[in-house]
Amino acid sequence: EAQVTQNPRYLITVTGKKLTVTCSQNMNHEYMSWYRQDPGLGLRQIYYSMNVEVTDKGDVPEGYKVSRKEKRNFPLILESPSPNQTSLYFCASSHGTGAHYEQYFGPGTRLTVT
């Protein structure tokens, strides 16, 4: 089954404790990206990747890191989480090297930073 998976689905952590949210897709998609969803703000892009070893900042990259060492995986790293990073996070992928194709979203990761 074609899908995007994220882990963990729910995470409660404390300020400053490094964490990684994994994202994996099995559709051989070139393009992958991370979004955060906050009430009243919609979906805002954090980082995106057009292919292996190619990543770039989205609209809200501060406090986040990503890597794309393999085509199928695109982990999101929070080196020192803060309470303002409490949010619902979605990973997405699409074929082609851009977001001008259908984005397939993962199930979401709800992160709470205390």
Place this chain on the structure above:
Amino acid sequence: GENVEQHPSTLSVQEGDSAVIKCTYSDSASNYFPWYKQELGKRPQLIIDIRSNVGEKKDQRIAVTLNKTAKHFSLHITETQPEDSAVYFCAAFGNEKLTFGTGTRLTIIP
């Protein structure tokens, strides 16, 4: 960068009536405009999209119109049904980025 504004933020319509959601964008270079539906607790899913060389696209009860001159596009849902209740997001693609609107919560009243 691109700025996408979406209105209204909430919309309630009687079952069977039509619903219209409008979005404006700022970057004239944007050339792809998708609409996503997000049901409660679920992930966003594409329902329809339109590219800049097309003015209108229809898929059963859903249609999207694009006015490139005015830089606005709209989602039209006809003969609304209870399962249309959800949050709808418009988006615009330009300069390698997809920028979303802030969402419209659509409620269908039985």
